[in-house]
Amino acid sequence: MLKPLTQAGDEAVAPDGKTPPSTKWVLASLSLSMLLSSLGTSIANVGLPALAKVFAASFQEVQWIVLAYLLAITTLIVSVGRLGDLAGRRRLLLLGLLLFTLASVLCGVAPTLWLLIAARAAQGLGAAIMMALTMAFVGDAVPKNKTGSAMGLLGTMSAMGTALGPALGGTLIAGFGWRAIFLVNVPLGILTFLLAYRALPVDRQGSADRAGFDRVGTLLLGTSLAAYALAVTVGRGRFTGLNLVLLLAAVLAGGLFVVVEARVASPLIRLAAFRNAVLSSSLAMNALVSTVMMATLVVGPFYLSRALGLGEAQVGIVMSAGPIISALSGVPAGRGVDRWGAAVMTTAGLVVMATGLSALALLPGVLGVAGYVAAIALLTPGYQLFQAANNTAVMRDVAPERRGVVAGLLSLSRNLGLVSGASAMGAVFVLASGTSDIASAHPGAVASGMRFTFAAATLLIIVALAIAAGSRALAPRPALDAAREEA
Structure with missing residues (x-):
């Protein structure tokens, strides 16, 4: 039976200096989390032509199936990382896995294009939590002299998800239709959730910053990042007035973010x-x-x-x-x-x-x-x-x-x-x-x-x-x- 780790980093070392079995299960759950989040990006790309036909939509419209996922990750990944520091990384990662899995179900049963895009944004939020906290967990569960190996393993799983997506997506679409490219995440998500629930180390008590979560900073940073990401993706390569407005909004929100972070008691990002x-x-x-x-x-x-x-x-x-x-x-x-x-x-x-x-x-x-x-x-x-x-x-x-x-x-x-x-x-x-x-x-x-x-x-x-x-x-x-x- 798997027992959750209760200590972090250097305590998670076996007497013989090797990675203990419990730590290997932790790395297995983190690896699957990284694989799922990467697979969520690459598997959808191959389905865009089929989705354009199914929903009678233009390429620019179905492209939002990919953009919604990427924008959610880009906009929220720092904020969810900080929230994990405050609320507990284990419970937030489990929540991210649950959200990713449920959103995958919604993607697979979506009756309209715009509901599919909304579900992909929710899936991207789950992926942002998974991406941010898998690396953070390495310090909790892996001895310092093995950190490089753990990071290399996560990099391997990310690459595997990217490589597997197009081939798996094409096979699923050909055999079962477009819904299968999203529903395939459901059993994988459930497996990862159960493994993470049993293997991840319990959250530390009393280590969080008592001043709380920086809501204003989070909103400003998210606005700045979303505006920037949109500015460099909309327009199909042409720089229009909309791109300029979005860039200016990104700069303005970014400037306000710096001002706020210099003044709040518990900043999202310490400028120092x-x-x-x-x-x-x-x-x-x-x-x-x-x-x-x-x-x-x-x-x-x-x-x-x-x-x-x-x-x-x-x-x-x-x-x-x-x-x-x-x-x-x-x-x-x-x-x-x-x-x-x-x-x-x-x-x-x-x-x-x-x-x-x-x-x-x-x-x-x-x-x-x-x-x-x-x-x-x-x-x-x-x-x-x-x-x-x-x-x-x-x-x-x-x-x-x-x-x-x-x-x-x-x-x-x-x-x-x-x-x-x-x-x-x-x-x-x-x-x-x-x-x-x-x-x-x-x-x-x-x-x-x-x-x-x-x-x-x-x-x-x-x-x-x-x-x-x-x-x-x-x-x-x-x-x-x-x-x-x-x-």
């Missing part, structure tokens, strides 16, 4: 935390890396189909190479972080990524599909290594009562990078291709856009390397530890 060189640089690097990785998802399909002439099935097979390699490299990357240290592995991951991006700009033009896959095979392990090292550097020594909000900030920086990358890197690709209609562009123009886009992506990773070097120079080890405790 950003004086921590490790935290600030890690968030900046995370956003840059996510922006770059989105380029492979935005540019890759067009290059493979238009420039290399692959069919849809072939494009799907080639595009699945990245997530599969990422899933296989996550755990080894985490073990490397535990052995050689987060700082060294962060730099190593970025160097490998820069090499892979340079290869993406050059090799496909020479070797075709083989060159593309070879470059991806170099890029994705570097990405996993960076993720495991960067997350470990931030989360390993965070004070227990702040783990939720810091994990939320890490996830937020990743989501903002993905949202920004879809807009910015897509715009770079279109500009470099010299045409506004990529779907019918000349293969040579698409190839030129590909080279320029990944050359620009390489420069962004070089910027991330400079940030990593500056962080180490500004934050000697003793000061770094104290700053993390303040965060």
Whole structure:
């Protein structure tokens, strides 16, 4: 019988130094939570054409099935992380799993498109809780010298969810119809809930900030993030008056948020935390890396189909190479972080990524599909290594009562990078291709856009390397530890 852990971090170590069975069950429940939240994103994309036919809707309308999920996560992930610090991470994660599962049922039985979109937003709230608190729980259940391995495992499960989604979704739609892509989450959600209920460590008593939850700050931050996310996604790549209004609203709400956080007794985010060189640089690097990785998802399909002439099935097979390699490299990357240290592995991951991006700009033009896959095979392990090292550097020594909000900030920086990358890197690709209609562009123009886009992506990773070097120079080890405790 599984017994819940009652202590955190270093107490969860067996006498022989190995991970105790109870901790392995905790990691199993956290891994399934990460898998579900990632699957919820990728499995819906493949169903958009079928949903457009079923509901007689335009592409712009059914696109909100994906956007509602992503917007809910982006807008709320920091707030739910902080709420977990205050109310208890175990009970909130269980609530998130329950909400995700029930929302999946609503998605599967939705009679109208707009009810489906509303249910997807609720599902996104559950996913935000799951994403933020899985990383926060690592500090409660895993010894510090195994943090990198745990982060690598979570990265592997996230990649598996991303890789599994399109294939599983296509199979379910073909065999059972579109409702199955949402209902498949129900048995998985119930299994994860039961496992988490039995395995997760009980919530600490008396560690919460008694001043309460920052409702005004939460509202302002959510408004700012939602406005920004909408500003870079609406308009189908065109910058209109609506985009400008949304950006101005994001800036205004963000400015008010900073003012409020400087004055309230219990802020959602302590502004002093950003004086921590490790935290600030890690968030900046995370956003840059996510922006770059989105380029492979935005540019890759067009290059493979238009420039290399692959069919849809072939494009799907080639595009699945990245997530599969990422899933296989996550755990080894985490073990490397535990052995050689987060700082060294962060730099190593970025160097490998820069090499892979340079290869993406050059090799496909020479070797075709083989060159593309070879470059991806170099890029994705570097990405996993960076993720495991960067997350470990931030989360390993965070004070227990702040783990939720810091994990939320890490996830937020990743989501903002993905949202920004879809807009910015897509715009770079279109500009470099010299045409506004990529779907019918000349293969040579698409190839030129590909080279320029990944050359620009390489420069962004070089910027991330400079940030990593500056962080180490500004934050000697003793000061770094104290700053993390303040965060």
